[in-house]
Amino acid sequence: MEDIFILQSLLIINSILVVDLNLMVLLVVLRMNFFYLDVSKPFKTTDSDPIPWIDLTFTGGPLKTDATACIGGKNNDIIFIFGGISKFDDLNAYQSFVNQFDTNKQQWINITSVGNVPTNRFDISCANFDNGLIAIFSGNGLNITNDLWIFNTLTLTWNLNNAINAPLPMSGYCAVTLSDGNILYIGESSARKSAVYMSMNYSTLGPPPPSRQLFSAVLSFI
Numbered sequence: 001m002e003d004i005f006i007l008q009s010l011l012i013i014n015s016i017l018v019v020d021l022n023l024m025v026l027l028v029v030l031r032m033n034f035f036y037l038d039v040s041k042p043f044k045t046t047d048s049d050p051i052p053w054i055d056l057t058f059t060g061g062p063l064k065t066d067a068t069a070c071i072g073g074k075n076n077d078i079i080f081i082f083g084g085i086s087k088f089d090d091l092n093a094y095q096s097f098v099n100q101f102d103t104n105k106q107q108w109i110n111i112t113s114v115g116n117v118p119t120n121r122f123d124i125s126c127a128n129f130d131n132g133l134i135a136i137f138s139g140n141g142l143n144i145t146n147d148l149w150i151f152n153t154l155t156l157t158w159n160l161n162n163a164i165n166a167p168l169p170m171s172g173y174c175a176v177t178l179s180d181g182n183i184l185y186i187g188e189s190s191a192r193k194s195a196v197y198m199s200m201n202y203s204t205l206g207p208p209p210p211s212r213q214l215f216s217a218v219l220s221f222i
């Protein structure tokens with residue numbers, strides 16, 4: 001429950017990005033600030049006790065908002081940040097579509113992939129799945145369709161997936177990888193539906209939550 005409390009309190013802040021590493025570390029990128037929180041060590045989560053953030057701003061890093069972050073690499077110790085906006089008045093100004101942060105070397109790299117690559121987009125939510133792959137669906141930006149892209153974090157290459165029955169273009173949604181390998185896409189900005197399931201034919205039980213956008217969700221086994 002403590003972890004969930006921490007996530008909820010973080011989400012109050014605007015333009016924030018939270019990554020849950022397998023290493024039990026939370027990372028946050030907010031404008032030019034970059035912090036991490038080691039949740040493998042106990043700490044108090046009451047209002048009067050400061051959360052023990054560790055400042056990594058000195059490592060540099062991209063200036064972005066409305067981006068998304070997932071982990072990857074051979075040991076799942078690399079953070080990949082996709083898309084986002086670097087300048088609110090110019091959607092073509094962005095600092096590399098993919099930025100990589102190596103948590104061991106504490107080093108940033110702008111990743112440039114060649115060939116068929118996604119156009120820049122924001123208000124997306126990435127989803128990790130098997131073998132270091134990350135899925136990115138649709139998003140907001142110029143000429144964005146309901147395209148499903150797969151980024152291979154081992155080879156740093158992109159593949160456009162032939163997603164059958166893909167939902168309509170959406171942004172502001174949240175992607176969650178379920179334990180059966182399917183990706184759940186919740187919410188979206190067009191408010192067409194409150195939940196869209198992809199690659200699955202499940203139907204939800206009970207009344208769905210009201211529609212929403214630009215939020216975050218984690219899979220919990222409590």
Ligand SMILES: *[C@@H]1O[C@H](CO)[C@@H](O)[C@H](O)[C@H]1NC(C)=O
Binds near residue numbers: 096110
């Ligand atoms: C990444 O690209 C941006 C924009 O061109 C640049 O400002 C930044 O220094 C680059 N970062 C690295 C680590 O190369």
Ligand SMILES: *[C@@H]1O[C@H](CO)[C@@H](O)[C@H](O)[C@H]1NC(C)=O
Binds near residue numbers: 142143
């Ligand atoms: C979007 O489409 C227009 C019209 O085809 C084109 O001129 C423009 O370059 C495209 N923009 C991007 C970012 O692909």
Ligand SMILES: *[C@@H]1O[C@H](CO)[C@@H](O)[C@H](O)[C@H]1NC(C)=O
Binds near residue numbers: 201
């Ligand atoms: C999902 O259900 C729809 C409607 O029942 C059906 O047409 C479709 O073939 C099903 N898709 C899969 C992948 O089973």
